[in-house]
Amino acid sequence: MTNKIVRKRFAAMSEQKNRISMVITEQDERDVIHSIQQITERLRGLVSLPPSQRRNKRMGPTEEGRARTIIRTLQQNPTMVPADLDVAGAVADMDALDRIVRIDDELQRVAQLVKDTRAALGMDVMDVVSVGYALSKTFGAKRGLGALVQELGARFGRGRKRKPQPAPESNE
Numbered sequence: 001m002t003n004k005i006v007r008k009r010f011a012a013m014s015e016q017k018n019r020i021s022m023v024i025t026e027q028d029e030r031d032v033i034h035s036i037q038q039i040t041e042r043l044r045g046l047v048s049l050p051p052s053q054r055r056n057k058r059m060g061p062t063e064e065g066r067a068r069t070i071i072r073t074l075q076q077n078p079t080m081v082p083a084d085l086d087v088a089g090a091v092a093d094m095d096a097l098d099r100i101v102r103i104d105d106e107l108q109r110v111a112q113l114v115k116d117t118r119a120a121l122g123m124d125v126m127d128v129v130s131v132g133y134a135l136s137k138t139f140g141a142k143r144g145l146g147a148l149v150q151e152l153g154a155r156f157g158r159g160r161k162r163k164p165q166p167a168p169e170s171n172e
Helices: 003-015 026-042 051-056 061-076 087-139 146-156
Strands: none
Touching (some): 061 087
């Protein structure tokens, strides 16, 4: 292999970006999972809806404003409310909805941080793996790693993409 190719492969090492450095111990993992489980224990009454109900019954801003106005009207005019209409239950549900929205917003913020961190950790690992694979290809045979390099090449190497051949034209 020429010195030019070797230098090019090693140049990739200097371009490596360490996006994140963190250590998560087994105890950290257990503690975080336990904390997440405590959320579901604390929020007794959480439900799991079937997919068909998840997308059909969402209350958007327009519906929410309308619901608040109607509930307020029903509270202010109790004589027009039938006895079997659970206005107090709707008020309690609206209060719970307000709280669950704030909880959900915070959970989504943390979930996005976890997703981004997961992606950054994966990118950091793959940067090192890419350089390591290049080093193995360059120096592996001299160090008795020829079989490993071949195995890695078969499993992970990208073959050159062949250009699709045009279909032969038929002269009928």
